[in-house]
Amino acid sequence: MLPAHQDPQRRELSAQDPVKLIIQIPCYNEAATLGLGLDALPRQVPGFERVEWLIIDDGSTDQTLQVAQRHGVDHLVRHRHNLSLARAFSSGLSACLHQGADVIVNTDADNQYDARDIPALTAPVLAGNAELVIGSRPIEQIAHFSPLKQRLGSLIVRLASGTQVDDATSGFRALSRSAAQRLIVFNNYTYTLETIVQAGHRQMAIATVPVRVNPDLRPSRLLRSIPSYVWRSIVTIVRIFVIYRPFRFFASIGAILFGLGVLIGLRFLWFYLVGSGAGHVQSLILASVLLGMGFQTILVAFLADLLAANRRLLEDVRFRLHDQPPPSSRHR
Structure with a gap:
């Protein structure tokens, strides 16, 4: 865990204040898997008085929206057409802030991450030790993962941001309200690398916690090939350097x-x-x-x-x- 940086804009959570957690899920044609993920989400998390769910429907053409409604999702954000995972993530953050979230947890619609680890993910934020918490997956134990992809992404991020994040491509993460307010995603491909680089340049306190994963339900839609992933990651990092350095x-x-x-x-x-x-x-x-x-x-x-x-x-x-x-x- 990285040491917390002092920031006059940082909003500390107080035990006397009502604390709201919103769990957001970006979705694009996830009707087949979204129900499993929603069934696993908690309605009570230690340290929070309210836990709400928010779905970002990124222009789905299947029954994703109907599945979300049947499972009692509290908030729905809908794009008229498919924009990208990064745009869906950003729309979700804006909606969570508008709904008064004190802490935001982002997870995937394919039920990749074990929802039982959400309390561990939010604990460093509640304690004031971190503004961004990344869930680190047991990469070596997951057969369908590409170790090259994970290691390469994490290495690039460490070099570009000056942070020590073990699993930079993990989408399972918790953000404080102040972190969500300051992060701006420019890239249209994925938010995972860019947000960590931004957080490092903004001297946010970043932490990683080990998390568990569920069996694979579908292949990744972002990783079409290793060369394509490497190229897009490099372009993302270069753009971040141009913007922030x-x-x-x-x-x-x-x-x-x-x-x-x-x-x-x-x-x-x-x-x-x-x-x-x-x-x-x-x-x-x-x-x-x-x-x-x-x-x-x-x-x-x-x-x-x-x-x-x-x-x-x-x-x-x-x-x-x-x-x-x-x-x-x-x-x-």
């Missing part, structure tokens, strides 16, 4: 280009001084191009840093708007 990203590229230009320019200068510079004019041209590109990229780094500062101000405004008192119906 723009100066470092562009300045590093600019420094490399500028440095290569200096080295090639010194090489031309050496040949020029020894009297054979006429045969190495190409080096002079290449050095000039690289120096110009490097200088311009470094200028872009400063401009990107200014834009990032403006984005942080807008995110702070967004956080304060979300932190307004929830509707009066919250604790009815």
Whole structure:
């Protein structure tokens, strides 16, 4: 578990305050498995006065919505057409915040995760030790899992975020209200990697807890192939770096280009001084191009840093708007 960071915006849960937990499930054509997952969800969790369920129907064309209604789901969010798992996750967070959730648990509609571990998942949030808790699956013991996928995703996330998350691709996670208010998913593929990288860059307190899994009911819809997964993960991480570390990203590229230009320019200068510079004019041209590109990229780094500062101000405004008192119906 990572140490908790002090944040003036962090909302501590108080034992005297009514505490609401909302369990959200993003769904897309999950009629065959959703009922099993809902049957396993708890209506009482230690530390919470209310436990509610929220379904995000991401444009399903089967009976997903009807299954959710028959099982007494408290809240339904429906997309008119399929957007993506990441968009469904974000819609769920917004709806949970609107409904006054103090803690949000996200789980899958295919009943992959054992709902009996929800109390363990929420305990670090209730204790004030974490704002984001990731459920770590026993990857080595699961036959249908791809160890390469799990290890690669977790390695990339550790390098990009500076966190120590064992199972970065796990969708079984708990978020405090303040964490849900500050996380913004830009990627349209999956939310798992991006939210952890964001949380690391925002210095949120992150914890992992071991969780159990149920037998596999269907293959993953995200993992079409290992190369596709690797490519999309890399694109996601690069986008996060551009958004949250723009100066470092562009300045590093600019420094490399500028440095290569200096080295090639010194090489031309050496040949020029020894009297054979006429045969190495190409080096002079290449050095000039690289120096110009490097200088311009470094200028872009400063401009990107200014834009990032403006984005942080807008995110702070967004956080304060979300932190307004929830509707009066919250604790009815």
